[in-house]
Amino acid sequence: MEIKQLESTKGFVIYDLPNAGTYVGPTRLGAKLIPGNAEMLVRHQTYVFGLTEQQKSGATIGLKVDASDAEGAVVALAEELTDEFESQRLLTNPGLRLSEALLAPVLRHDKRNPIAKAERDGVTFEDELVALGAVTCASRFVKPNGTWKVAIEGFDQSGLAIARExxxxxxxxxxxxxxxxxxSGDFDSSTLADTWMDSGADCVEKLGPVGKPWEIWNSDVDAVFVGSKPGAMSGDGATSTNDTPIIATSAAAISSKALAILRKNKVPVAADFLSRVGPTLAWWASEETSPDVLRSSTTETVIGLLEETVDHDDGPFMAACYKAEAFIESWQEKRPFGRPLG
Incomplete structure (x- = not known):
C-alpha cells in the first residue's frame, strides 16, 4: 500500500496494489484525517475487484483541510493530479463531507457510465445495485418460505434501497x-422513505418509541444488514444476534472480533465486498445497457459467487476472501497484508 502526500494542498492519496491500471475510491475531507483510518476502505474496493476478477485496485484521497477551505483544496487536487484523472488511472467519488458539486473539478474527467449516479426515487442506481446484492445474499441465507423480517443498522439512503429490495x-x-x-415495528418502504427524506437520522423518532442503538442486534429477525461505518458490528453485537445471518453492506462494516465470534457460532456472514459488486458491473458497462440488464447481471453475479462460497468450511465471508485473494495473487507478486475488516 503506497501513501503519496499531495504537494499543492494538505492531503494524501492511498494506492493499494502496485502496478494497477486503474485505482478507484472515495475522496474524503477533514483536517484530522489520517491514512491509517482509511486503509480498510481502500482494501474493501480491492477485494471487490478481486471477486469480480478485475485487475484494478482500491484507492482513496484524503484532503486534510477544514470545510471552509474545501473548494480551494479540490481545485488544487484537480490540477496536481490532472494526468491521473484524465487518463482514468485514478477515479474517485464524493466521500466524507464532500458533494458532487464540490468535487466537480475532479469528477468532470470521470468517463464511467453515469447510470450509477442516476436518481431512482430518492436513491441512486448505485444504492439500488448494492441493495440488490445485499438482499440476494440475505435471501440465500434465510431461504424464506413466507414473510421474513429484517433489521437495518445505520439506516440512510442506502437503507431505504435495501428496504425496497x-x-x-x-x-x-x-x-x-x-x-x-x-x-421496531412493521415498516413499509414508503413510510421509511417519507420519514427519512423529511427527518434524516431523526426519522426513528417519527416511527415509534426510540430504544437504544444496540437493540438493533436483537435476534428476533431473520437477517441483519450492517453498514453505518467501519467496524459497525462489534464483538458485543455479534454475540447478541445469536445465529441470525449478517449482511455487511459498507466497507469493513464487520470488525475482526465480530467475525471471529460469528464464525465460531457458524453464523453465515455476507462480505461487504460481495454484496457491493453491483456498481463495478455498471461503471464500465456500455451506456446503452439498461438498468434492468444491470440488475440482472448483479443478481447473477452475486448468486454465482454465493454458490462458490456459501458452503465453505470456514464460512462464506472467509471463502469470499480466499476467492478474491486467489485472483489478486494471479497478477500481483504477493497478496497485500490485511483483510477488509473494521
Missing part, C-alpha cells in the same frame, strides 16, 4: 437504527 423479495423491515437510536 427486501419488499421485492417478500420480506418486511422490522427494525432500523440511526445515530439517534433504534425503533
Amino acid at each position: 427486501v419488499e421485492n423479495h417478500g420480506g418486511k423491515v422490522h427494525r432500523i437504527s440511526t445515530a439517534k437510536g433504534c425503533v
Whole structure:
C-alpha cells in the first residue's frame, strides 16, 4: 500500500496494489484525517475487484483541510493530479463531507457510465445495485418460505434501497437504527422513505418509541444488514444476534472480533465486498445497457459467487476472501497484508 502526500494542498492519496491500471475510491475531507483510518476502505474496493476478477485496485484521497477551505483544496487536487484523472488511472467519488458539486473539478474527467449516479426515487442506481446484492445474499441465507423480517443498522439512503429490495423479495423491515437510536415495528418502504427524506437520522423518532442503538442486534429477525461505518458490528453485537445471518453492506462494516465470534457460532456472514459488486458491473458497462440488464447481471453475479462460497468450511465471508485473494495473487507478486475488516 503506497501513501503519496499531495504537494499543492494538505492531503494524501492511498494506492493499494502496485502496478494497477486503474485505482478507484472515495475522496474524503477533514483536517484530522489520517491514512491509517482509511486503509480498510481502500482494501474493501480491492477485494471487490478481486471477486469480480478485475485487475484494478482500491484507492482513496484524503484532503486534510477544514470545510471552509474545501473548494480551494479540490481545485488544487484537480490540477496536481490532472494526468491521473484524465487518463482514468485514478477515479474517485464524493466521500466524507464532500458533494458532487464540490468535487466537480475532479469528477468532470470521470468517463464511467453515469447510470450509477442516476436518481431512482430518492436513491441512486448505485444504492439500488448494492441493495440488490445485499438482499440476494440475505435471501440465500434465510431461504424464506413466507414473510421474513429484517433489521437495518445505520439506516440512510442506502437503507431505504435495501428496504425496497427486501419488499421485492417478500420480506418486511422490522427494525432500523440511526445515530439517534433504534425503533421496531412493521415498516413499509414508503413510510421509511417519507420519514427519512423529511427527518434524516431523526426519522426513528417519527416511527415509534426510540430504544437504544444496540437493540438493533436483537435476534428476533431473520437477517441483519450492517453498514453505518467501519467496524459497525462489534464483538458485543455479534454475540447478541445469536445465529441470525449478517449482511455487511459498507466497507469493513464487520470488525475482526465480530467475525471471529460469528464464525465460531457458524453464523453465515455476507462480505461487504460481495454484496457491493453491483456498481463495478455498471461503471464500465456500455451506456446503452439498461438498468434492468444491470440488475440482472448483479443478481447473477452475486448468486454465482454465493454458490462458490456459501458452503465453505470456514464460512462464506472467509471463502469470499480466499476467492478474491486467489485472483489478486494471479497478477500481483504477493497478496497485500490485511483483510477488509473494521
